[in-house]
Amino acid sequence: MSVVEVKQVAKLYNNGRGVRNVSFDVAQGDIFGLIGPNGAGKTTLLKMLTGLMRPDRGTIHIFGHSVTERFEQAMERVGCIVETADAYDYMSAYDNLKLSARFYPDLPRSRIGQALEQVGLAQYANERVGGYSLGMKQRLALASALLSNPRMVVLDEPTNGLDIEGMVDIRNTIRRLAQEHEITFLISSHMIHDLSLIANRVGIMNKGSLIRLGEANEWLRDGMTLEQYVVTHLQASKEADDDDE
Template sequence: MSSLLEVKEITKRYKNGRGVQDVSFDVAKGDIYGFIGPNGAGKTTLLKIITGLIRPDHGSIRLFGHNITDRFEQAMERVGCIIETADAYDYMSSYDNLKLSARFYPDLPKNRIDQVLEQVGLAPYKKERVGGYSLGMKQRLALASALLSNPQLVILDEPTNGLDIEGMVDVRHTIQQLAHEQGITFLISSHMIHDLSMIVNRIGIMNHGSIIRVGNVDELLTGGLTLEQYVISQLQTSKEADAYA
């Protein structure tokens, strides 16, 4: 399977000592890749680097074979993403918010906005002002925005944040359906291990700015371990190693 995303030895250090250190991993075509770690592990920083929002101190990133430093527009052309919280105009409807975004994609089918709103469960509320939406509904609108351009790779940072149980199930179902029926590849960052365990086929575990384990879920989970148990054990091992360092 070919890699759509290649991250090589990415390092970014801030003055407070936080950041990411020598991170390398790849996401293959067809993956639902779970990027897991506790709050503050560096997940969002890394996703911002991958999408060009932050420049790394050193290292390289290639998307669809293009280096994001040299050919940013070509690299991001087939990527949709949510990093932290997507902004929307509260005084406008979800439909009109997406209509604004659609101006950047002149070749979109006329019914594309209705399609993505249906996929995320917002179709009945598409004419309501976003200011009246719950946090979970705003998260669904953000997901619709990430899907609008028919991307081949979707990068999601905490996509189920603020959703109730029904909303979480709906988002998981949407991701699985898009991956299996349309061949969309996903990189999903989250600290909600149980939620990710139901959909991912590969994982990368991050702690204190470093990747401590990567691999196929089926190969990593032996002896009846759940993904949650495995991740916790790896984080504990990392903590003990840091204590002895």
């Protein structure tokens, strides 16, 4: 079953940039990586996916519900960190999550501890977030996205600004959540190496278009690193653009 279905979606800003005619699916259990250089349109696409922005054209369904027509049903089982989720440094992780939990009035209090457990922060729950490493802060943001027990999590640049330890930390957490809790992930990043270690499918974006869908680790089958695969397709797309001019 497809968790996400994006069909011919477009959103152009007044300057003519944005997202053009993008279609793809994300299947249950995928760790789907959205890759592309700066300005490729990844954030714009994720904003449409999470209802922060309305497409000019096309449709987006999540768990079978249209994001524009039935926003609440579509997002019911989705957690996301699209704009940077800042936490209050002077509060503990637990208290930060208590604040986030106000958005879910029916949430049992025990869920806060469970979410901290899921991201490996349970033992630091009562420490002030000001003393956390960046990787721990990012895991706390992930815990906040997990509060409502989502079946899918959308992350925009989850490893941006993290040091190597932080990156390894967040990657391992994502992999474990996918394996143990069967959570589907849609992750945008320009850190290709990082994504190559966790994603099983990728969409490569350039100048607002999805130029390639990489299925089931096909870059490995072709004997390439994900980096080589992405560069090859970006170059092919550039040559096609040059031929058109």
